[in-house]
Amino acid sequence: MWGFAASDASVDVLYNDGVVTQTAQTPLTPPLTHVVLNYEPVISPSISSAVVPLGSPVEITLSVDPSSAGASSLRPHVAQSISGISVQAILPETFGKGSCGAVLSGKTDAHGSVRLKVCASSAGVIGFTARGAYVNGGVSIFVTGDVPQPVRMLSASTPSHGTLKLSWTAPVYNGGSSITTYIVTAKCKGQKTLTMTTSSLSATLRGLTSAKRYTVAVSAQNARGSGQPSSVIAAVA
DSSP states (O other), rough: OOOOTTTOOOOOOOOOSSSSSEEEEOOSSSSSSOOOOOOEEEEEEEEEEEEEEETTTTEEEEEOOOOGSOOOGGGGHHHHHHSSSSEEEEEOTTTOOOOOOOEEEEOOOOOEEEEEEEOEEEEOEEEEEETSSSEEEEEEEETTTSOOOOOOEEEEEEOOOOOEEEEOOOSOOOSSOOEEEEEEEEEEESOEEEEEEEESSEEESSSOOTTTTEEEEEEEEEEEOOOOOEEEEOOOO
């Protein structure tokens, strides 16, 4: 919308997401007007991580932080707002909904709390969305009897012609059993794929074609199998 306004003009903003309704008055400042609302309820999960057997249920309680209740003049409105907030668990792609009594959505009660339940079908980070509140944090699920998580901080350098030197750090979680080996592959269209295994956190690949770009992948393996690979594109000298 375009128009003219006095230099001391202000604007009234109405916010309504179906749960929380509030208004705020702020000076009109072209070209953009920034509005700070009085009330932004924050809801957080009761745990940040859990280590559980594969396929078992994990109960997670999310609660509204009392310190996010706003000014004292808003208390009556806030007391009403902390109930009825719709919360939804956002599962990673590797998760299935499972059959262990999963409860992936709900509404906060009069105390501003809601209890959800997920099935630990694999390792991953569960996020949450809430209508009527800002969600602070997620829950990392680590399952025993699973493959390792991906390796971290994979990097590659080319110290000499036809050579790549790789390094990485171990996965955040090994799946509940020791990592036996790391599988390294280097692929380039039109070139022979090179594969090697190592028990260390580094590897040197030789015999690559110079002046080519290779896709290098590293995955960790335990008694259960190989985890998802981490990859990087590296140019060979």
